[in-house]
Amino acid sequence: MSYQNLPELDNANAAVQTMGVDLQMVSAIAGSDLVHSHTWYANMAGHIASLLHGIPHVLSAHSLEPLRPWKAEQLGGGYAVSSWVEKTAYEGAAAIIAVSDGMRKDILRSYPDVDPAKVKVIHNGIDVAAWQRDEKDDVVRSLGIDPDRPSVVWVGRVTRQKGVPYLLKAAASLPPEVQLVLCAGAADTPALGAEVNELIEGLKAQRDGVIVIERMLPRAELIQVLSHATVFACPSIYEPLGIVNLEAMACGAAVVASATGGIPEVVAHGETGLLVPLEQVSDGTGTPLDPEKFVADFAAAMIEVVNDPARARAMGEKGRQRATDLFSWESIVEQTLDVYQSVLPQ
Template sequence: MKIALVSEHASPLAIAGGVDSGGQNIYVANVARQLRRAGHDVDVFTRRDRALLPAISDMDGVRVIHVPAGPPTQMPKEALLPYMPAFADFLLGFCRRESRPYDVIHANFFMSGLAALKAKHAQRIPLVMTFHALGKVRRLHQGADDGFPDERFAIEEQLVRESDVVIAECPQDAADLREHYAVDPSRVEIVPCGFDTAEFAPMERELARKILGWPNDQFAVLQLGRIVRRKGIDNVVRALALLRKRRDVNAHLYVVGGNADLPNEIATPEIARLRGVAAECGVAEHVTFVGRRGRAQLRQYYGAADVFVTTPWYEPFGITPLEAMACARPVIGADVGGIRYSVVDSETGFLVPPRDPMALAERLAQLAADPTLGARMGEAGLARAHREFTWAHVAAQLEAVYRRVARIPADLPVTDLRRERAKKQQRGARAAAGRV
């Protein structure tokens, strides 16, 4: 197949960990690579956010097309909606200039879907939609802190009506689509996120700590990902204080992420607030802000930790728990969204209420007192990650969805596939001539 992935603010080439660079970037990059390895032609359309970027970059055989929509600078995603008409015009023009039509467009995030609708209708290309986050759910949890306009809700409702398939990343995502958007359940497919088996695998704890310079005599708690308020990192800091003071556990919290390689309160303002929380709780010297790290280094941080913790207020899916599980580490996560799907409570880790540092501290104390429990949970998580959440498995599920909406039989030989594609082109040309 020829597949277009649209990801307007989340480039697959970006370094994850920044305010607007996280799970969606990783998702698009890995799905694109896996589909390319399966033999498909894959293009990723993302907004040009730097002046010196080429028109098209290569990523392991995937074309990454930098769309000129808005100023060629990095901008918060909340400011990008006015530039989506320009994005849509470019995407449609690109589709029309291609000698071979796209079999399917897979849009990621609501603005990508808005941009893709024009090409869907003009070129009669099936549209698969993954929201990654739903505006109405975001507003429920963030209230006035939500920087997107109310216009987002109507756009998402239109996309729910007009997309050929809506991908939900977990059962909670599917339930939210039904409750808040009245989606037709027959057009929803649950396909989760994943992890890269080449990036993440178990590593001896002592070796990882030696590489990172962490002491061996501490209970190391890891928080890794974007450093923004809704991720609930302050909850982890407060739980650390309770763990040290009430349970007398020699625990240390490492926070990996941010907008710069060195922890920078100007580049990442949330660090300043979290440092204030740590000082208020009396644990400032027991919290280390590491800064942003490249993908190749993350395995060392997961490997060095005794436990990975993530307690956001809400989480549409959450890739970091999968990465920790793939490194055979127990996960304590908030009982919300995709985390409640990926983490099996009391088997691969623990689920706790968000914004409840006491509940989190109790579970941390349980793991600190029983290292064998953490080891068992880590092994169970490793098995679950490989069984359910590899990117190869995710891409295979998406490929089946694409084939269905494009009406391409799964067992169609390549020669027949080319013949069917040629017929499709001829039908499209006749239809276009008729409209003229």
């Protein structure tokens, strides 16, 4: 069933509009044995349904509001609302599924009143049958990518947590023959969009092969882009798991990523790619303690892989195998059912 924002809340803060949608969901959950919500957007629906209908609430944790303080730029006071929703739901949930061990630690640090026994780790997964290497080059050529040149590819929303400015600064050091391909969604704020655009224009003034794709590519097209990547770059400063790394690995791309959050549980350093150390301030922003060092280290890691195409291809093959062995949906379904059984009346 699809729910829309309540017309009465059309002019309300986005967080309040979300709560209006949540309240519409509650009655429809009557008669269920269990309710499972994902992220704060649906957490309040799950929490109220649990109270109203007397059923256990399981929630999956993909991100945490206390570790995304930049959202105040988007939501204003709504960020305080979303934070309250999340805290209330986490403390009242029967079980919490963390998408990585790193995420589990973040939950317990952010919400010390949560019982550690109810926080279970189940990694997110991907459909490895759908995400497979595509050697054809019709799509990449149509996007302006030269399949005969090495490329570094980044995919994601332009948000603070994705670390795009650090990648753009690091890309200035890439060998001249290397293309930088940015599959970029809309920026979270005009200020961030302006910052990123300025860096892109500066990079284009220094080198060719900077390709910006400002639309969400259909899966088939994205798969071909990832399949032709020499390196998939993930410079995130906050990433509970990093499912985009799994998608790149399944397509046979070597991954260079920041060693933060759940990323080290996905990318095997030296085998499926390289992890770049990242020391961060402890104020919740994820900002590198030494941004210039992080940029230099990220550049060095990308250069190390793009300069050795045979190694990059071998890393990509191992990445495909790792995605298949450890992150398929079959095992994730079984683990999730176990969590359900643990909170249902026996």
